[in-house]
Amino acid sequence: xxxxxxxxxxxxxxxxxxxxxxxxxxxxxxxxxxxxxxxxxxxxxxxxxxxxxxxxxxxxxxxxxxxxxxxxxxxxxxxxxxxxxxxxxxxxxxxxxxxxxxxxxxxxxxxxxxxxxxxxxxxxxxxxxxxxxxxxxxxxxxxxxxxxxxxxxxxxxxxxxxxxxxxxxxxxxxxxxxxxxxxxxxxxxxxxxxxxxxxxxxxxxxxxxxxxxxxxxxxxxxxxxxxxxxxxxxxxxxxxxxxxxxxxxxxxxxxxxxxxxxxxxxxxxxxxxxxxxxxxxxxxxxxxxxxxxxxxxxxxxxxxxxxxxxxxxxxxxxxx
Amino acid sequence: xxxxxxxxxxxxxxxxxxxxxxxxxxxxxxxxxxxxxxxxxxxxxxxxxxxxxxxxxxxxxxxxxxxxxxxxxxxxxxxxxxxxxxxxxxxxxxxxxxxxxxxxxxxxxxxxxxxxxxxxxxxxxxxxxxxxxxxxxxxxxxxxxxxxxxxxxxxxxxxxxxxxxxxxxxxxxxxxxxxxxxxxxxxxxxxxxxxxxxxxxxxxxxxxxxxxxxxxxxxxxxxxxxxxxxxxxxxxxxxxxxxxxxxxxxxxxxxxxxxxxxxxxxxxxxxxxxxxxxxxxxxxxxxxxxxxxxxxxxxxxxxxxxxxxxxxxxxxxxxxxxxxxxxxxxxxxxxxxxxxxxxxxxxxxxxxxxxxxxxxxxxxxxxxxxxxxxxxxxxxxxxxxxxxxxxxxxxxxxxxxxxxxxxxxxxxxxxxxxxx
Numbered sequence: 001x002x003x004x005x006x007x008x009x010x011x012x013x014x015x016x017x018x019x020x021x022x023x024x025x026x027x028x029x030x031x032x033x034x035x036x037x038x039x040x041x042x043x044x045x046x047x048x049x050x051x052x053x054x055x056x057x058x059x060x061x062x063x064x065x066x067x068x069x070x071x072x073x074x075x076x077x078x079x080x081x082x083x084x085x086x087x088x089x090x091x092x093x094x095x096x097x098x099x100x101x102x103x104x105x106x107x108x109x110x111x112x113x114x115x116x117x118x119x120x121x122x123x124x125x126x127x128x129x130x131x132x133x134x135x136x137x138x139x140x141x142x143x144x145x146x147x148x149x150x151x152x153x154x155x156x157x158x159x160x161x162x163x164x165x166x167x168x169x170x171x172x173x174x175x176x177x178x179x180x181x182x183x184x185x186x187x188x189x190x191x192x193x194x195x196x197x198x199x200x201x202x203x204x205x206x207x208x209x210x211x212x213x214x215x216x217x218x219x220x221x222x223x224x225x226x227x228x229x230x231x232x233x234x235x236x237x238x239x240x241x242x243x244x245x246x247x248x249x250x251x252x253x254x255x256x257x258x259x260x261x262x263x264x265x266x267x268x269x270x271x272x273x274x275x276x277x278x279x280x281x282x283x284x285x286x287x288x289x290x291x292x293x294x295x296x297x298x299x300x301x302x303x304x305x306x307x308x309x310x311x312x313x314x315x316x317x318x319x320x
Numbered sequence: 321x322x323x324x325x326x327x328x329x330x331x332x333x334x335x336x337x338x339x340x341x342x343x344x345x346x347x348x349x350x351x352x353x354x355x356x357x358x359x360x361x362x363x364x365x366x367x368x369x370x371x372x373x374x375x376x377x378x379x380x381x382x383x384x385x386x387x388x389x390x391x392x393x394x395x396x397x398x399x400x401x402x403x404x405x406x407x408x409x410x411x412x413x414x415x416x417x418x419x420x421x422x423x424x425x426x427x428x429x430x431x432x433x434x435x436x437x438x439x440x441x442x443x444x445x446x447x448x449x450x451x452x453x454x455x456x457x458x459x460x461x462x463x464x465x466x467x468x469x470x471x472x473x474x475x476x477x478x479x480x481x482x483x484x485x486x487x488x489x490x491x492x493x494x495x496x497x498x499x500x501x502x503x504x505x506x507x508x509x510x511x512x513x514x515x516x517x518x519x520x521x522x523x524x525x526x527x528x529x530x531x532x533x534x535x536x537x538x539x540x541x542x543x544x545x546x547x548x549x550x551x552x553x554x555x556x557x558x559x560x561x562x563x564x565x566x567x568x569x570x571x572x573x574x575x576x577x578x579x580x581x582x583x584x585x586x587x588x589x590x591x592x593x594x595x596x597x598x599x600x601x602x603x604x605x606x607x608x609x610x611x612x613x614x615x616x617x618x619x620x621x622x623x624x625x626x627x628x629x630x631x632x633x634x635x636x637x638x639x640x641x642x643x644x645x646x647x648x649x650x651x652x653x654x655x656x657x658x659x660x661x662x663x664x665x666x667x668x669x670x671x672x673x674x675x676x677x678x679x680x681x682x683x684x685x686x687x688x689x690x691x692x693x694x695x696x697x698x699x700x701x702x703x704x705x706x707x708x709x710x711x712x713x714x715x716x717x718x719x720x721x722x723x724x725x726x727x728x729x730x731x732x733x734x735x736x737x738x739x740x
Contacts, residue, residue: 064584087586095584101576105383117372118587
């Protein structure tokens with residue numbers, strides 16, 4: 001699958017917010033980003049999906065102008081970093097980093113006012129506090145906030161300049177489901193008002209829910225790029241059968257079973273991509289019996305981006 | 321001022337080198353009417369970033385009780401402790417131990433002690449031989465009066481119940497082996513004790529002075545140890561609070577990735593560093609006032625020079641150490657790392673810069689190096705103003721030393737500062 005060919009642009013077709021090509025970044029001999037090419041349209045929500053160490057954060061930081069790439073071209077809203085426009089460019093962008101801890105001794109309002117002061121134009125701090133639903137916590141110290149509230153404060157500080165492009169690095173990692181939903185709601189609101197978003201995540205659900213397009217990254221490269229639906233569809237299947245075996249059955253035999261498209265073996269756990277669940281299960285059961293093996297922990301689920309990743313890399317996202 | 325955002329004017333130069341398919345700068349052209357996004361886009365709601373940053377620094381500091389203690393309370397406690405330890409309440413008492421031996425009636429030693437204690441500059445105690453030596457080693461006494469003789473007087477044989485009078489013992493000393501002073505001759509207070517005790521005993525034995533002398537005591541304020549100490553403590557405190565205060569705050573922001581986030585905003589980097597310097601200005605006034613005020617109230621240490629000069633020198637000193645603190649904190653990624661560097665930078669100044677005792681006690685070859693240290697310059701300038709009452713112009717060389725340190729440190733800090 002060639003990502004460059006799978007050019008599905010949403011939002012404002014033809015108008016790009018972000019572009020990078022042939023991007024390379026090495027850290028002490030390790031290639032973090034390996035010839036990456038990426039185009040994000042204006043008003044689009046674009047997700048970089050991949051395991052830890054895939055190069056997502058490095059890519060994001062290069063686009064944010066925080067990291068200088070070893071080679072390659074980066075254009076953000078038509079400008080390049082380091083050409084003397086950095087200051088004006090930063091006025092139009094918003095950045096939320098993984099695990100930023102704000103000063104615990106300032107209040108929510110003071111923190112937002114501080115960030116507001118860095119921008120020439122922007123929103124009224126009290127409006128933004130209402131937007132992220134921290135109104136009651138306005139005069140509380142940051143140190144007293146819950147994890148979810150701190151995430152929303154980070155979003156508030158990012159949105160205070162009324163940005164055109166919002167960069168989010170794993171915006172919901174470590175949050176409980178309810179806090180996660182609130183962050184998604186805010187991101188959705190920004191998106192619906194025409195903002196461009198580039199986010200990294202290793203949550204499938206997040207990518208499927210928020211992103212117009214998703215690029216799956218592994219080892220510094222994009223290995224697949226499309227809309228979430230198209231990526232899942234590309235598996236040519238709507239079900240995944242997952243199980244372990246006591247005994248052994250040849251992978252190739254499994255692959256030739258009726259209704260099965262492909263087989264992946266992740267450390268003893270089999271993942272069958274099936275297009276006909278009934279045929280596949282019946283065939284699987286008789287095949288296992290024929291081999292005198294025993295099925296353990298059989299589950300089935302609808303195909304998701306997670307399965308796309310497994311199918312592409314043979315590894316799971318979490319342990320990869 | 322509603323709807324201002326619609327007219328957001330972006331620098332047209334930004335579009336240089338933008339390919340034709342790139343987004344136009346104004347979002348309304350991009351097909352999204354920006355005015356729908358936010359009801360109010362303002363440019364007049366916020367203060368200058370430098371002011372906001374400085375306010376944040378001040379809030380962070382005053383909301384941390386530990387920091388307030390170390391900067392304001394601790395130096396005053398130190399001044400109290402040292403002021404009491406070295407207070408000048410009349411001439412120092414000479415402490416002497418009178419050795420008690422079993423062969424000698426205890427009453428002799430008791431009377432001898434009373435005789436010495438009669439002089440108000442001597443404080444005598446009775447101790448056994450071992451105790452006396454230990455007291456001497458520990459510095460509790462400066463001199464041991466030992467080898468007391470048995471009085472050989474007829475009264476004792478005739479009337480064993482009668483206490484032998486001191487003068488009969490003293491008579492015995494004249495004809496016997498005398499007694500022994502035990503002391504360490506390298507200790508000045510022991511040498512003084514030797515002279516004073518000997519003088520007391522010899523007079524009691526009948527020695528007469530040959531010349532008539534008179535004593536005239538001169539006590540000058542400004543020449544006591546506490547007068548020397550207070551300016552040193554001000555200097556030390558300006559160094560400590562400047563370096564620790566800034567160093568920790570900067571490195572903590574770095575480990576929390578707050579610096580990285582700030583680097584992603586249009587915040588001017590010089591504003592960030594300057595905010596630390598400015599916040600120091602506020603605390604500088606309080607720090608100096610606390611120590612000067614305490615010195616005056618508790619020990620009558622007065623500022624002989626002008627308050628303006630004191631303020632100027634303190635200001636330059638505080639800025640110097642704030643810059644040095646920024647420089648030390650420019651690179652380290654951890655609190656442990658910055659602590660080590662801080663100690664490395666401050667330790668030589670703690671030792672050499674003449675805070676607790678004059679730096680002139682160090683050997684001659686070290687003096688040019690010591691004079692180049694910023695804390696030496698600050699302490700010297702503070703003493704010239706507080707103790708000697710000299711005008712600011714006489715401290716110009718010290719101020720120059722500090723300005724060079726401060727200026728070079730700030731420029732290097734700005735250049736080497738690690739934001740990530």
